[in-house]
Amino acid sequence: MASVAARPGRLNEDFTGATPTAAVVVDGAGIPGAEPTCRHGVAWYATTLGGGLLALLSLAPGSSLPALLAEAITRVTDVHRHTCDVTSPISPSAAVAIVRVSGDGLDHLVLGDAVIVLDRPGGPPIVTTDPREVAIGRIYEARLAAITPGSDEHRRLLGELRAHRNRPGGFWVARDDPRAADEAVTGRHPIADLSAAALLSNGAGRIVDRFELTDWPGTLAFLASAGPGAVIDQVRQAERRHAAEPDDATIAYCDGLDDR
Template sequence: MVGTLIDGKAADMRVAMASVAARAGRVNEDFTGAVPAGAVLVDGAGIPGAEALCHHGVAWYASRLGAALLALLASGRARGLRELLAEAIERVTDAHRGSCAVADPIGPSATVAMLRLSGGVLEHLVLGDAFLVLDRPDGAPIVVTDPREVVISSAYVPALEAAGQGTEAYQRILNDLRAHRNAPGGFWLAKDDPRAAREAVTGSRPIAELSGAVLLSNGAARLADEFKTGWPEVLAVLASDGPAEIIRRVRQAEARHAVRPDDATIIHCTGLGEA
């Protein structure tokens, strides 16, 4: 399996990361990284035809957004995670505003999950269908995600299937679905408008109550979210065999259920608050 596995130590937490592209030879459009203050996962999203609007591409957008978030976390600035995400979106948008159609609805976008350790508290943020799982000693993990895109998209599936791909009706329905992106009553992603960060799901938890935290792209979270392996089992496998094993099992399940593979990325943080 082609991918990366990095083990290291970031201040008071130990970090293990794995990231694998959907298919061999395909660019991985996920990004993940950690600094002493926290960790970030960005899952890039693109729509066919976007290359004509932004020559940089989805992977560029995801990596630039992730790098900006890591830099802001490392800066130690006393601002909320939503504010940091808004600034990062603005920085990346400014970096290609002059050369790309940044406001076009089908331009590059991304979902985001991030955490920050601060004063004995773990703060977290999720925008879009990325996942953050807080592991607790009692074996009852807290799972954080933003289901709005999944819920809205699911409502359109019957009409899309009935219309048939390639038809005018299919395209009309698809355009209607896309109109919900970053719109009131719809679903929200990181794209060109920093105001999307206001819609992120946020929270905090005392570090003393946690034994670890995991950030997952939706492609990696499939093992629990789609293929119904329980989160306690996923966390146990992470603890014993690491994130690469979770991705290996995701690929096995995708093959077994004839599901199209997706980029899969995990960052597993343990030893929270240890000296």
């Protein structure tokens, strides 16, 4: 695993962790200046949700991944619903990626704009993501790029964008409503057909979907040979070349599935 904040000295709002049978990546999201809405902040939300997921994955191995995510969302919401405005459009939220070995299969779940890539020997990888947030984001992309980051208008547009969260016709993320977990993209594949699994926050997934430095088979090969930290280094270099705003970047890479 590797998880790197967007800039040195800045709090990392991603989370990653693993148990012997599961791995989780949580990509926190929020708006600077939203502290009056939630005094805990995005990093706290991502870490608390991710830690809760790891505990539930260990304690309830027979439950479905959407059910476990719904329970984790409920628990973290209950922790701060009496001190924070958890229903505000600018309250902390997160994208989530989970893989879990269960019996002879690998279960996986994506909620939001995280990515899971499953490596199949002799075949193309299985790539799982949820395109809805990206599609909504493109509507606002040009307008946001033309406005000074951190300005009142920039925050207003971000708030308008995030008002599409967890609504029909919008996009779905972990926030205050556990029913969002039912909107996650899920799947199950035989372990015998897989050799590795990679979970990436959208900041790490830029290596393919934004900067096009490689494709997903190339990313898997790079992960196998050099590890998650080297992949994130490539993303950071591309951000500098393109003068792109850096993002927290996190990867969990699970190798040796075909050794089971």
